Amino acid sequence: MTSGETSFASSELRESYELCEAVTRQSHAPLWRAGELLPASVRPHMHAVNSFALWTDTIADKGGTAAERGRRLARWYSAVREGLRSGDSGHQVLRAFVDTVWRWDLDRAVIEEHLGVLETDCVSPPVFETFQDQRRYLRGVAGAHFELWSPLVGLRDPEVLALTSLLGEAGQVVDLFEDMPEDLAAGRCYLPRADLRALGLEVTDLVRGECPGALAELVRLQLGRLKDLLEQAAPVTGMAEREYQPFLHVLVLGAHLQFDEIALRQERVFTQGLEPLVSADGASRRPVWAHAEVDTVPEHVAVIMDGNRRWASEQGRPASWGHQAGQWSAMRLVNAALRLGVRHLTFYAFSTENWTRSQDELDALFEIMGDAMARGGVEWLHDLGVRVRWCGRRDRIDPSLASALTLVESMTSNNETLTLTVCVDYGGREELVEAARALAAEAATGAIRPEDIGPADLDRHMYAPGLPDVDLLIRTSGEQRISNFLPWHLAYAEMVFDPTPWPGFGLEQLREAVAVYAGRQRRFGGNLPGPTRPTEPARSAKPA
Numbered sequence: 001m002t003s004g005e006t007s008f009a010s011s012e013l014r015e016s017y018e019l020c021e022a023v024t025r026q027s028h029a030p031l032w033r034a035g036e037l038l039p040a041s042v043r044p045h046m047h048a049v050n051s052f053a054l055w056t057d058t059i060a061d062k063g064g065t066a067a068e069r070g071r072r073l074a075r076w077y078s079a080v081r082e083g084l085r086s087g088d089s090g091h092q093v094l095r096a097f098v099d100t101v102w103r104w105d106l107d108r109a110v111i112e113e114h115l116g117v118l119e120t121d122c123v124s125p126p127v128f129e130t131f132q133d134q135r136r137y138l139r140g141v142a143g144a145h146f147e148l149w150s151p152l153v154g155l156r157d158p159e160v161l162a163l164t165s166l167l168g169e170a171g172q173v174v175d176l177f178e179d180m181p182e183d184l185a186a187g188r189c190y191l192p193r194a195d196l197r198a199l200g201l202e203v204t205d206l207v208r209g210e211c212p213g214a215l216a217e218l219v220r221l222q223l224g225r226l227k228d229l230l231e232q233a234a235p236v237t238g239m240a241e242r243e244y245q246p247f248l249h250v251l252v253l254g255a256h257l258q259f260d261e262i263a264l265r266q267e268r269v270f271t272q273g274l275e276p277l278v279s280a281d282g283a284s285r286r287p288v289w290a291h292a293e294v295d296t297v298p299e300h301v302a303v304i305m306d307g308n309r310r311w312a313s314e315q316g317r318p319a320s321w322g323h324q325a326g327q328w329s330a331m332r333l334v335n336a337a338l339r340l341g342v343r344h345l346t347f348y349a350f351s352t353e354n355w356t357r358s359q360d361e362l363d364a365l366f367e368i369m370g371d372a373m374a375r376g377g378v379e380w381l382h383d384l385g386v387r388v389r390w391c392g393r394r395d396r397i398d399p400s401l402a403s404a405l406t407l408v409e410s411m412t413s414n415n416e417t418l419t420l421t422v423c424v425d426y427g428g429r430e431e432l433v434e435a436a437r438a439l440a441a442e443a444a445t446g447a448i449r450p451e452d453i454g455p456a457d458l459d460r461h462m463y464a465p466g467l468p469d470v471d472l473l474i475r476t477s478g479e480q481r482i483s484n485f486l487p488w489h490l491a492y493a494e495m496v497f498d499p500t501p502w503p504g505f506g507l508e509q510l511r512e513a514v515a516v517y518a519g520r521q522r523r524f525g526g527n528l529p530g531p532t533r534p535t536e537p538a539r540s541a542k543p544a
Contacts, residue, residue: 016096017044020051023093027054029278034250039243042152045100046247049149052097056115057141060122069122077115084108104151114144125188131225134192139165142172153244155236166233167251173226174258178274180206195221206270215267223263230255238321246371249328256332260507264339284383286417287338296518298471300344301337301510302493304485305330307477307501314501320364325503327372334386334420336507340514344419344468346391348485352427355396366401369424373404378411385417391464392426421464428487435461462488469493472517474510476502492524 008014024047025032035046060073083089083098100106117140120126128134146168147161155164176183176190183190189203196202199214206215230252237248254277261274277285305326312322330347337345350365357365381388390405405424438461442448448457459465470486470493478499482490496513498505 013095013099016092016099017048019092020044020096021047023047023051023054025282026280027051027058028276029280029282030254030276033278033282034247034254037246037250038153042244044096045104046149046152048093048096048100049106049145049152051093053114053145053148055093056118060118066123070119073119073122077119080111080115084111106148106151110144110148113140114148117141117144125186126190128190128192130194131192134190135169137190138169138172142168142175144168146171153240153247155240160236160239163233163236163239166229167236167248167255170226170229170233170255171251173222173229174255174262174274177222177258177262177269178276180270181273184270191218191222209267209271212267215270219262219266219269223259226255226259226262230259234325235317235321238317238324242371249324253328253331256328256506257335260332260336260339263507284380286384287335297341297514298494298517299342300346300468300470300489301342301472301474301514302346302348302470302486302489303333304348304473304475304479304483305502305505306475306479308503310477311501311503319361320368322503323361323365323368327368329503329505331372331377331380332506333510334381334384334418336510338384338386338418339507340510342418344421346421346423346467346470346486348423348426348483350392350397350424350426351484352393352425352430353484366398370398370401370404373408378408381408381420382412382415385415386412387415387417387419388412389419389421389464389467391421391423391462391467393430393463394425397425421467423485426463426485428482428484431463432458432488434463458488472496472513474498474513476500476505476509492522494520494522 008017021032021044024035028050031050032047035043035050038046056073056076059076060069063069064072079089079091079094083091083094084101087098087102089095089098101108101111117137121137121141126137128137143165147165150156150161150164155161184203184207189206191206195218196206199211199218201211201214201218205211206218209215234252237245237252240248257277258274262269265272265274275285279285308322308326309319310322311325312319315321330349334345349369355362378388388408390409394402394406405422435458439448439453439457443450443453467489469491470489473482473485473490473493473495475482475495475497476499478497480497482495494517496516498509498513500509
């Protein structure tokens with residue numbers, strides 16, 4: 001058989017693949033949803049590998065005593081080996097998994113490694129003395145699992161497989177935090193004991209949520225290691241063929257979003273755990289506003305996303321890699337803004353001056369934008385209740401991208417949780433000139449008298465009518481200028497210039513910028529600080 005085949009030899013085999021999809025969707029909805037981004041010829045086989053790993057984990061970890069689980073796992077182990085030897089199995093999940101292994105010539109040594117680690121874990125609760133001990137477990141459980149399916153997305157080079165394994169390890173760390181309260185209650189602590197001792201902690205302190213300062217430090221230590229794993233693994237997304245990249249991107253993004261959630265919950269994660277990003281019915285988790293660490297949260301945050309190319313250059317990678325990493329940061333920041341209670345978020349994605357860049361870079365940038373919307377991004381934003389608006393010229397960018405932007409505007413137009421305005425082919429002076437021309441035309445026809453023209457009239461001719469004034473402008477990568485960005489809306493904005501390149505900007509940096517904003521006294525040109533905006537005339541038209 002060849003890896004490109006999608007036919008099934010029997011209705012039994014087809015039903016087995018359908019069951020595998022159902023198992024994956026029910027047991028690990030985020031992994032199922034990522035798999036749905038794969039080409040149809042690959043999707044059933046990815047679900048087969050994932051359902052096998054999930055089924056095996058359930059046998060090793062759920063129900064009965066350790067001895068009973070050990071006996072069940074031994075029988076399962078025997079069935080797996082027999083199925084792989086004969087090429088078939090009477091077990092529905094195994095039947096599809098064995099078929100996939102044979103079709104794609106998947107590495108059976110990796111399967112043995114995966115089962116061996118789970119068998120050891122099943123016998124007795126794991127006790128990791130050091131981080132390296134924990135890494136061996138992470139590798140055997142999830143690293144081996146991710147390496148096993150890598151050939152399905154065209155990844156077979158040993159160095160690339162190692163990066164896929166790291167991505168699996170990062171995902172397993174996230175899973176450990178999701179299941180933390182349940183595991184602790186069952187007497188399982190998957191954190192290195194050396195870390196606990198260094199902070200004067202016992203496992204019982206984690207269970208009871210006591211010693212908050214030490215527990216918060218313990219979380220920060222684990223987050224530092226998780227961040228390292230993610231940074232090492234991230235390049236793998238650019239090493240796959242384009243049709244497989246959205247799947248890998250979603251896995252990386254999901255781990256980053258859960259990283260941010262852990263950072264927000266801190267020591268509460270030991271008693272609360274984490275909710276999965278996607279529920280079994282396929283809906284994305286809606287972030288709930290966190291208890292703000294500051295009293296004042298800006299209503300409208302605008303961001304000049306600078307530093308993608310410099311960040312990529314520092315890592316020895318092409319500019320396109322920086323733009324792709326910047327796309328992840330944009331998605332992460334939407335989630336972070338929702339968690340902090342921001343109501344309007346505006347990104348400077350592409351300026352009128354950016355047309356001077358090379359055609360290769362422009363093509364890559366627009367392709368990345370299009371992929372972000374076409375492959376899961378729109379659904380994710382819509383599920384979160386985000387309204388998306390396009391601010392900029394609409395006559396010069398690629399028609400397919402323009403169509404995609406218009407479609408997402410229409411699809412999300414009734415959402416109210418957060419408004420995300422994306423400035424594409426935007427220039428502030430050109431926007432004001434176009435608005436002035438439109439008003440001049442109205443005046444020439446007598447539709448409006450020049451002496452009656454006010455701010456609201458200019459506003460209704462802007463690219464995004466009704467866009468509120470910016471409260472906080474953030475520019476990344478250390479530059480300190482506004483670069484023709486929203487001059488009308490920045491009249492009273494507070495400005496924060498952060499040295500972090502855009503691909504490295506996330507929840508932590510946004511919280512710092514919001515804290516700086518909250519600490520400033522906004523006078524709006526008056527003598528006394530005021531918590532509200534200056535009085536504005538009523539808008540003359542409903543926002544588009």
